[in-house]
Amino acid sequence: MMMGNLPGSRNGQTLESLMNNPIQRLEQIQEELAELGQEAVRIFQNNFPELYDQGEAYDAFTFGISSNAYDVTLERLIESAQEEEYA
Numbered sequence: 001m002m003m004g005n006l007p008g009s010r011n012g013q014t015l016e017s018l019m020n021n022p023i024q025r026l027e028q029i030q031e032e033l034a035e036l037g038q039e040a041v042r043i044f045q046n047n048f049p050e051l052y053d054q055g056e057a058y059d060a061f062t063f064g065i066s067s068n069a070y071d072v073t074l075e076r077l078i079e080s081a082q083e084e085e086y087a
Contacts, residue, residue, distance in 0.1 A: 023078065023081060023082055026078045027078060029074070030064050030065075030078060033063040033074070034062075034064075036063065037062055037063050040055075040061050
């Protein structure tokens, strides 16, 4: 049974094909989070500039990643899963 394309899917990938490749789906989720973060930035910049400054100072718009090497993030979990898959 073929399922429809996911919102934001690339190259016409179906949910079924992405579920057969969980790493690929996780990477797609990470990309979607980055896009949503940028959308949030634009909304705050245009409507709540004082809050935007605070959010930017604390990386509130970066979802799933961190500049702190010790943080457990979606990005680092995906990297670990890739290492595990290819080990």
